[in-house]
Amino acid sequence: MIHLYLSVFKFFPAGMEAEDNRKKTDAPPDVDPQTPVLRISQLDALELDTSLEQLLWTQFSQCFQNCRPGLLTPLEPELKALLQLLLWRFTLYSNSATVGQSLLSLRYHNVLSTSPRYRPLTRRQKLGLALLTAGPRWLQERSHSLLLCLGSNSGASDGDRGVLQKSLRNCLIFVSGITQLAGLLNFLVFLGKGRHPVLAERIVGARAVFSKPNVTRDITYQYMNRELLWHGFAEFLIFLLPLINTRKLKTILSSIVFGGESAAGNGAAEGSGVWKECGLCGEWPTMPHTVGCQHVFCYYCIKSHSIADVSLTCPKCGAEAGPPEPVKMEVEMMGR
Incomplete structure (x- = not known):
């Protein structure tokens, strides 16, 4: 051992x-x-x-x-x-x-x-x-x-x-x-x-x-x-992205693809009726204003966009935007 x-x-x-x-x-x-x-x-x-x-x-x-x-x-x-x-x-x-x-x-x-x-x-x-x-x-x-x-x-x-x-x-x-x-x-x-x-x-x-x-x-x-x-x-x-105006680029592309005249005609036909939505936000226009075309916008929407973009154009028809002017809208009364 x-x-x-x-x-x-x-x-x-x-x-x-x-x-x-x-x-x-x-x-x-x-x-x-x-x-x-x-x-x-x-x-x-x-x-x-x-x-x-x-x-x-x-x-x-x-x-x-x-x-x-x-x-x-x-x-x-x-x-x-x-x-x-x-x-x-x-x-x-x-x-x-x-x-x-x-x-x-x-x-x-x-x-x-x-x-x-x-x-x-x-x-x-x-x-x-x-x-x-x-x-x-x-x-x-x-x-x-x-x-x-x-x-x-x-x-x-x-x-x-x-x-x-x-x-x-x-x-x-x-x-x-x-x-x-x-x-x-x-x-x-x-x-x-x-x-x-x-x-x-x-x-x-x-x-x-x-x-x-x-x-x-x-x-x-x-x-x-x-x-x-x-x-x-x-x-x-x-x-680079903040410098690109995507809304204006979209308007230019749509005018090239669909044509500016047809878009303007559609805008005129639409403007002959009752304006029910803002051309920018898509909601019921608050304090409606126009910029020279047949489309209507909220005052704050068009004012902020015009300040941000000097050469502003209408996003619907592509027309050159003028100074915002108030408009009177017709209100449809829906009876029950």
Whole structure:
């Protein structure tokens, strides 16, 4: 029995060593940190991280859509910062890579290390990166409330309190301007050298490198180009559609297809009877007005359309619209 126990205890270390050797053999070799990473890949990783943060906030806010309106507004900056810290805890803190970097097979490398091989970020670097990312956003959204609190708790008079708040606001604006200028200069340096697209990465000494050799993008360029194309096309339509006068276009097409003379004749025949509907809204005309043809319109309908469109034409017959003039309508009395 003793020999059996000894053989079992001897087997486990051997099995564990074999398992460790197998994992080491199957593990991918380290990638040279000096291998340059494409600038577009680093920018795509930042865009993916931003989209993920917006998606998380949207899903979180929808959980309270049936509650009292404005429930999350007083604590919105703190909640956004908390979501960013939670996302940092389970992504960057765990494997030295954000979600966007993981999708593009990237990770952070410790530039401050003197070793030529890959070195992950230290805990202090990860914490500094989180604070430099979430802290300025929270401070920018909370700056007004903080200035009011500092001014009210200063114990000074109203005049001195106003001067103090103004001085603090000017200092905050100055610091914000310096930060934005530093970020712009850092981005220009990034475009030239291809490293550190964000100022926080340069401060803490973090740089994006490949996580495995012979890397292929999980999100291909074809997908990104297609998304950019559709996004630009949607923005173009949003800009173009309000400029198109669909009513006038419909009138022109109907006059081309059916002919303007027949439409005018039908309008005259219709106008000889009792006018029962507005040519624009289709309802019984309120304060009926005419624009020179045989059709009648509500005053507010024709007035708003004439203000919006200087070269207004009648939507029924296509005649050029003149100034709106009131008309007298015949009322049919239906006897029982």
